[in-house]
Amino acid sequence: MFKLNINGDDKAVDVEPDTPLLWVLRDTLGLTGTKFGCGIAACGACTVHIDGQATRSCVMPVAALEGKRVTTIEALAGKELHPVQQAWIAHQVPQCGYCQSGMIMAVEAMLRQNPHPSDADIDATMTNICRCGTYPRVRQAIQALIAGEGAKS
Amino acid sequence: MTLANPGRRRLLIAGAVVGGGLLIGYGLRDRNRLTPPSGLTHGDHEFVLNGWIKIGVDGVVTIIVPNQEMGQGIYTALPMLAAEELDADWSLVRAEQASVDKIYGNYVILGDALPAKPEDHGAMATTLRWVGFKLGEGIGYVMTGGSSSVRSAWDPMRLAGASAREMLVATAAKRWAVDVAQCSTRAGRVTHAASGRSFGYGELASEAAQMTPPDHPRLKARQEYTLIGKPTPRLDVRAKVDGSAQFGIDVRLPNMLYAAVAQCPVIGGTVKSFDTAPIAKLPGFKAVVPIPHGVAVVADSYWRAKSALQQLPIVWDEGVNATLDSNAILARYAEELEHGKANVYHASGDVDAGLQQAAKVVEASYQVPFLAHATMEPMNCTALVKDGACEVWAPNQAPSIMRMIASRITGIASEHVTVHTPFLGGGFGRRAEFDFVIQAVTVAKAMPGVPVKVVWSREEDIQHDMYRPAVMAKFRAGLDTAGKPVAWFNRIVGASVTRSLMDRLLPWGGMDFPPDKTNAEGAADLPYAFPHQRVEHVLANTPVPVGFWRSVGHSYNAFFTESFIDELAIAAGQDPYNFRRTLLTDSPRHLKVLDTAATRAGWGTTLPAGRSRGIALHESFHTVVAQVAEISVSPSGEISVHRVVCAVDCGMAINPDTVAAQMESAIIFGLTAALYGEITFAKGRVEQSNFPSYDMLRLAQTPLIETHIVDSGAALGGVGEPGTPPIAPAVANAVFAATGKRLRKLPLRLA
Numbered sequence: 001m002f003k004l005n006i007n008g009d010d011k012a013v014d015v016e017p018d019t020p021l022l023w024v025l026r027d028t029l030g031l032t033g034t035k036f037g038c039g040i041a042a043c044g045a046c047t048v049h050i051d052g053q054a055t056r057s058c059v060m061p062v063a064a065l066e067g068k069r070v071t072t073i074e075a076l077a078g079k080e081l082h083p084v085q086q087a088w089i090a091h092q093v094p095q096c097g098y099c100q101s102g103m104i105m106a107v108e109a110m111l112r113q114n115p116h117p118s119d120a121d122i123d124a125t126m127t128n129i130c131r132c133g134t135y136p137r138v139r140q141a142i143q144a145l146i147a148g149e150g151a152k153s
Numbered sequence: 154m155t156l157a158n159p160g161r162r163r164l165l166i167a168g169a170v171v172g173g174g175l176l177i178g179y180g181l182r183d184r185n186r187l188t189p190p191s192g193l194t195h196g197d198h199e200f201v202l203n204g205w206i207k208i209g210v211d212g213v214v215t216i217i218v219p220n221q222e223m224g225q226g227i228y229t230a231l232p233m234l235a236a237e238e239l240d241a242d243w244s245l246v247r248a249e250q251a252s253v254d255k256i257y258g259n260y261v262i263l264g265d266a267l268p269a270k271p272e273d274h275g276a277m278a279t280t281l282r283w284v285g286f287k288l289g290e291g292i293g294y295v296m297t298g299g300s301s302s303v304r305s306a307w308d309p310m311r312l313a314g315a316s317a318r319e320m321l322v323a324t325a326a327k328r329w330a331v332d333v334a335q336c337s338t339r340a341g342r343v344t345h346a347a348s349g350r351s352f353g354y355g356e357l358a359s360e361a362a363q364m365t366p367p368d369h370p371r372l373k374a375r376q377e378y379t380l381i382g383k384p385t386p387r388l389d390v391r392a393k394v395d396g397s398a399q400f401g402i403d404v405r406l407p408n409m410l411y412a413a414v415a416q417c418p419v420i421g422g423t424v425k426s427f428d429t430a431p432i433a434k435l436p437g438f439k440a441v442v443p444i445p446h447g448v449a450v451v452a453d454s455y456w457r458a459k460s461a462l463q464q465l466p467i468v469w470d471e472g473v474n475a476t477l478d479s480n481a482i483l484a485r486y487a488e489e490l491e492h493g494k495a496n497v498y499h500a501s502g503d504v505d506a507g508l509q510q511a512a513k514v515v516e517a518s519y520q521v522p523f524l525a526h527a528t529m530e531p532m533n534c535t536a537l538v539k540d541g542a543c544e545v546w547a548p549n550q551a552p553s554i555m556r557m558i559a560s561r562i563t564g565i566a567s568e569h570v571t572v573h574t575p576f577l578g579g580g581f582g583r584r585a586e587f588d589f590v591i592q593a594v595t596v597a598k599a600m601p602g603v604p605v606k607v608v609w610s611r612e613e614d615i616q617h618d619m620y621r622p623a624v625m626a627k628f629r630a631g632l633d634t635a636g637k638p639v640a641w642f643n644r645i646v647g648a649s650v651t652r653s654l655m656d657r658l659l660p661w662g663g664m665d666f667p668p669d670k671t672n673a674e675g676a677a678d679l680p681y682a683f684p685h686q687r688v689e690h691v692l693a694n695t696p697v698p699v700g701f702w703r704s705v706g707h708s709y710n711a712f713f714t715e716s717f718i719d720e721l722a723i724a725a726g727q728d729p730y731n732f733r734r735t736l737l738t739d740s741p742r743h744l745k746v747l748d749t750a751a752t753r754a755g756w757g758t759t760l761p762a763g764r765s766r767g768i769a770l771h772e773s774f775h776t777v778v779a780q781v782a783e784i785s786v787s788p789s790g791e792i793s794v795h796r797v798v799c800a801v802d803c804g805m806a807i808n809p810d811t812v813a814a815q816m817e818s819a820i821i822f823g824l825t826a827a828l829y830g831e832i833t834f835a836k837g838r839v840e841q842s843n844f845p846s847y848d849m850l851r852l853a854q855t856p857l858i859e860t861h862i863v864d865s866g867a868a869l870g871g872v873g874e875p876g877t878p879p880i881a882p883a884v885a886n887a888v889f890a891a892t893g894k895r896l897r898k899l900p901l902r903l904a
Binding site for chain 1 (some may be wrong): 222223224225226343386387389390391392393394395396397398399400402403405413416436454455456457460527528529530531576578579580581608610611810814817818819820821822844845849850851852853855857858
């Protein structure tokens with residue numbers, strides 16, 4: 001039994017210690033907004049925040065998470081959508097949408113830690129794969145957020 | 154396509170089944186197509202105006218979408234068509250997936266695949282149509298592919314909107330006791346201007362739903378459109394930014410179990426034996442169920458199923474393909490390129506004489522590798538077999554086929570099989586296949602009463618795809634003394650994706666199929682004028698299962714033809730853009746697209762040091778696209794693409810923002826293939842397994858992309874695929890401009 005803090009709520013989950021956080025979120029807790037893409041931390045579809053850090057949950061064993069705070073896409077919005085989500089709508093970023101939870105969580109962490117990243121910073125940080133090729137709009141939305149225009153729709 | 158040997162077109166069944174249902178409407182008049190099918194459900198406060206439109210008392214308009222949303226924006230484009238004619242309030246419009254019913258059949262994929270031209274009323278064509286119709290009637294053909302959705306739904310969607318609008322107007326006019334001609338509609342309301350009264354559609358819906366649909370509802374003229382042609386926000390975006398969008402893999406049902414699968418690593422191999430004992434006591438373990446070519450391990454969570462599968466001793470029967478090797482396939486193709494028996498797909502003039510008379514002859518050979526689709530959402534499917542019924546939840550492009558497959562496996566009549574289609578996390582042709590449905594239904598049948606979700610690992614996804622075929626081609630062209638091409642010979646060698654799919658779908662292996670149109674699409678129908686031309690294809694199937702991959706035959710033929718055209722321009726000592734222009738005197742539509750891309754890219758203007766440009770033009774799915782790629786090459790030979798200017802003529806852009814998004818998407822998809830994509834086989838096994846070994850373009854490698862829509866007023870074309878074909882040759886041509894090296898193989902590698 002592992003005690004986790006997921007989106008501000010304490011949860012006890014009865015799983016094997018090597019179970020990746022991704023599957024605890026999706027199968028045990030029903031938080032399916034976090035996606036499975038590769039299982040080896042190569043694509044970023046499973047990105048969540050652990051103590052505020054963007055983390056690929058598909059290789060993060062649940063046993064390593066006691067006492068840590070996990071935030072998923074489901075908890076990013078408050079009463080209104082988060083500015084990153086609003087920018088995503090304003091720039092019509094998603095296509096199939098499968099990678100976008102992870103993409104949004106990665107962008108949110110990047111901008112929180114560095115509100116004015118350079119293009120090189122963005123390239124180095126945003127390594128999530130999008131097979132639909134929404135990258136041009138991802139970049140536009142990030143640049144709008146940097147310029148403080150994220151919430152504009 | 155011109156078939157030089159009509160005797161070859163023996164049966165159309167191949168194209169008919171793959172294609173969809175051009176002929177479904179054969180016996181269904183348009184009005185019948187509006188009749189609500191039995192599968193159409195509605196809420197307590199919601200009323201069915203016709204088979205495509207429901208309106209709630211709250212004014213919410215739900216539009217039934219017969220195609221599957223996989224990123225291409227069809228859940229927005231098709232509702233726009235109905236909403237335009239309905240004069241709906243766009244903020245109240247919602248999209249809903251259609252049930253599997255004939256009225257939702259895709260009319261046009263088959264038309265595109267037909268070797269018989271639509272105007273052909275001869276005995277052969279008529280017989281083919283009858284066969285196609287009977288098949289269509291039996292199966293239903295709700296499916297998405299071939300960039301056909303808007304073309305297919307253009308008529309019924311608009312008709313449904315116009316019909317519902319007239320029913321709402323008639324209801325309001327009756328209540329007010331005025332003539333319908335005095336009423337107008339706008340943004341979800343009927344207004345009687347003379348008295349200033351108005352009703353919201355929600356107030357009229359229950360009564361309007363009782364009206365007899367009009368025989369001939371009036372459709373708007375193009376200049377009356379207020380929604381079609383305007384950049385319109387997607388209806389599915391909100392759910393895709395907050396994690397609430399439901400993809401197939403997100404399905405959760407009471408008491409649901411999870412299955413992880415392992416298929417024989419050798420293509421076509423099977424399971425010899427497995428030993429359940431070592432995993433029987435593992436937590437949550439439920440069962441091992443044999444599936445075609447492999448096993449499924451079922452447990453109470455996916456991770457437990459996957460962990461148990463990894464510990465399951467399996468002995469494989471590698472079968473007949475244990476020595477299969479992609480190098481050997483390519484060596485065989487090189488031989489077939491010279492000596493294989495060819496089908497002629499296009500012939501005009503006398504190409505041999507033309508070559509003999511030419512002042513200069515240019516020859517070159519090209520090749521492309523196998524490719525996987527690698528949708529971001531790995532293959533998955535959930536199924537439940539219970540009380541003589543079967544339910545399937547599958548992210549899929551062909552619900553009609555999935556229903557047929559589930560019925561075939563369970564023995565349950567198709568009317569008791571329900572296929573649910575959640576969002577697809579990418580499709581690209583992969584999800585027109587049905588292997589994942591076979592697996593889930595097989596497991597569910599073995600565990601009746603319990604829903605089971607089958608989820609593939611990424612490794613299974615890469616190693617058990619139906620691949621874009623590896624293909625080779627050679628060209629021989631003759632130039633006259635002025636450098637004008639007078640003769641063009643092109644021979645292609647590769648497998649037939651249609652045949653491969655038919656072998657999987659139908660128990661008719663071994664029958665004689667007509668030539669697969671996709672093999673020569675984009676090669677046999679060039680826009681350029683050549684006095685003497687012959688394009689032929691040598692069918693060379695292999696054990697590798699091949700399938701429909703975004704833009705299909707165009708994905709390789711555009712690389713071949715647009716690279717070779719560039720070679721001819723160089724041989725003629727001419728600018729590649731101007732050289733193409735001189736060959737397009739009879740193709741004004743193509744010329745305008747080419748000119749637009751070149752002008753917007755600043756073709757001929759000076760570039761920063763180290764930058765070079767390449768250009769390519771290609772028509773596919775009735776849409777013409779030209780692209781100019783701006784690239785640089787590092788000292789170590791690494792190719793970087795900095796900017797792509799894209800011009801597209803798709804006839805009419807329903808949602809211009811989606812057209813631009815699809816060009817961006819298709820270009821990036823094509824760039825991944827051009828720069829990285831390669832699936833190879835050794836000892837019968839795929840050598841790549843996950844994203845490090847089958848890599849994808851990421852943000853850092855993505856160029857600036859500018860899309861310019863050319864509005865020619867031509868007939869509707871598709872937009873999901875046509876952006877992919879030109880990018881590889883545009884980049885290859887730019888690499889030649891930069892380095893003088895002609896790369897004739899994909900992926901493009903200088904080192």
